[in-house]
Amino acid sequence: MSDADGTLFAQVRDPANRPDPYPLYARLRAHPVARQDDGTVVASGYAAIRALLHDPRVSSEDLPPAEHPPTGNPVKDWIVNPLKDRIADRHRPFIFRDPPDHGALRRQVMAQFTVARVRGMKQRTEALVAECLERCAQNRTFDLVEDLAYPLPVTVICELLGVPREDEARFHAWATQLATALEPESRKDETLRACNTETFDAIADYMRDLIREKRRAPADDMLSGLATAKDPEAGRMSDPDLIATAILLLIAGHETTVNLITNGMLTLLRHPDEFARLRADPERAPRVIEELLRYEPPVHYRTRLARAPIPFAGTVIPEGAPLVLLFAAGNRDPARFPHPDRFDPDRADNQHFGFGGALHYCVGAPLARIEAEAALTALAARLRAPRLAEDPPPYRDGSSLRGPKRLRLIIDAIA
Amino acid sequence: MRVVVDLNRCQAYAQCCYAAPERFVLRGDEMLVYDPAPPEAERAAIDRAVLACPVRAIRVEPAAAEGTA
């Protein structure tokens, strides 16, 4: 764990490496669990990630600052739950919670994220994709991010939650603003930080009112369900937990799906044979999407914290060490996947980390699959001779939620 | 079609239940109940369940293969 290049993860975060971080991941994998110069421990091998994902000593919570004062470590100080300073510890969203609290909150969310409700969004999602494409119908060039991949998930999650349609525009603005809070480098910028804080407070105020309204007149939506349902064990979810959960669902559902769709289209246009095959046979979409989740996942890594010393492969991850589970590197581990750098939707045994794993496996995975399928099959079917205006496209700053800032496509027509 | 799920591998992620809700149901916390002989007409949904399973626990044999035995 010691003789690796301790600056590799810093290089991963360097925006210059955003278009192609995979060579860095390959170098990291030479030491599947590698300690970086700043004390961060990076797991990049498939087996190591899998083991740590399931390990109860690997915490999704940040320890109280009194026990672990800020170290100047960028992962710990900038990435670990940037929203949490606005939320009391006990009301952090469940993505940043450990058992037993995590289980109770997640169970309550899953009770509302029902099969019927999620599948009920399929047709609506397809209609929304069609609307986005209609709006661009006269264009010969458009930006997939702004014109489709960004607005689609916000609308879907708003409808699923039960945000009134007239408020959706506000949500789009808030979501865009809060997305920057997830960018580690933005944490340096005090102006941006203050702006995020304001945004967060605005959403929280809005949600508080909306929840009150849902309690008064419940409708068939997730927020009404969350606001009125009573878990047999945990009881009714508290307002702060509800607000934290709703904001989590809004941001998580949106910042990730945009990447799945844009990375997906980018990858397909780099593999024109696969694009043509998808156009000819839309039933290939599930395979294509699973391979995208491996090959170009929307979330490249998640951070954790070692609650206790963790012996691992002959060394010990020290207590208090910030941990990075580098999913995108595990997804390209040749020890797990033959020809890992090949985009191959027909790959057998594609057990990827595209939605993470273990307790925190992405709640929204089924919805993400529906949205990505609706978008990619419609793009394949309707765009005539699409090509990339620039390759590589410009990327957003984020190295974890990694994806193009814009993806300009040139087309002959939209059918 | 014939279906079997390796319930040693299954960790109740429930992705199959979203993909093919008529054939896979989660009861309680993590008890998966599934139809081991779904109709061929649901092939696409079952294939989705196979692909979406995060632990690759679902195995399927399409009806076309049943003829020989």
Added chain:
Amino acid sequence: MRDGTIVVAGASLAGLRGAEALRAGGFSGRLVLVGDEPHLPYDRPPLSKHVLTGEIAPERTTLPGVGTLAAEWRLGTPAVGLDRAGRVLLLAGGERLPFDRLLIATGARARPWPEPAAAALAGVHTLRSRDDAAALAAALAARPERVLILGAGFLGCEAASSIRALGLPVTVVDPAPSPLAGALGQVIGGFVAGRMEGAGIDLRTGTEVTRLEGEDGRVRRARLADGGTIPADLVVVALGAVRNTDWLAGSGLDADEGGLSCDRACRALDEAGRPDDAIFAAGDVARFPHPLDGDRPVALEHWGNAVAQAAHAARAMLAGPEAAGPYAEVPAFWSNQFGLTIKSLGLTEGADAVAIVQGDPRSARFLAAYGREGRTVAAVSINAGRWLPAYEGAIREGAPFPPITGGADQPRPKPVPPGLPAPQPA
């Protein structure tokens, strides 16, 4: 080996998966599967669960893989003898099947009620085969007044859960102090006992049935060792299994009702302990030295073992024992009962300590680790399957017990004796 003839004795899960692994491994010769039942290989786990509740028809349990396997089938014709010198398998009806390699996967059968006349009474059932399950499901559909289950092992408990779910009165009798005591110990078994009683099961532990009594050829009641009587018009005998090795009598192989001995490459051993290079064993019937338990011979009745060991035997048959290496799969199984999913990794047998290392039994979501002489030997999750993979490494390596401390919701586990039966002397 790529050509020639391979015969698989046993056409259930291990036989099927072994045959598939042979084909996947490049075997292109003649492949024959011999089964005593008339059915194609089917999946057993549903038989004690949704087949009994009527949710899944018994004939829907045929396993995937049977249709694509290029093989000859001899179904409904049990193997009755083995001519080792002549390399010939003898079938009922007189057919002689010559082989270059033989895979023995004849599995096990239900241990019957020891008194044959009582075992033959109408209403007395065992539960092992698909036909057993069909017969029991039909009997349950006739709404018996009280169902008595003899034995509170996994099968007895699963059957009790399914039958209770039909709204029928159920009594379970087992001489051990708790259900599942032999497999999980009384600590975890005691937790399951609470669930059983909560579900309305009349649980009688620490006593046993000494006699089954009938009237007009039909079972009516059971007499208990402690003098009591339980009226019952349907009895499920769930007293464990007997390995199907009788047909090997006289073959010179080391086989008895506890299994057919084999080595780590799955080669069958003769009575002198020498491996036979042409004869292999896998699944419930195979008794093999387990590296996780000091190479003590064990025979595992696990779905996962049938699959993995059959694949291992196939590798050894085709590429040789050295190339296949020693079989060392970490034993794993699951059970569904009373709203619980119980999953296990490792071997609990002989454990001298158990500790709740994650979660809390009061929430019915927890994980228990088992230790033996200070080493981690097994882990069992209750409605907490996503926690279990964290323990596989510790079990494989025999890590110090308890294997994980400082976890999120159980920072300081407190080990206690697990209440398992005393280890058998070696």
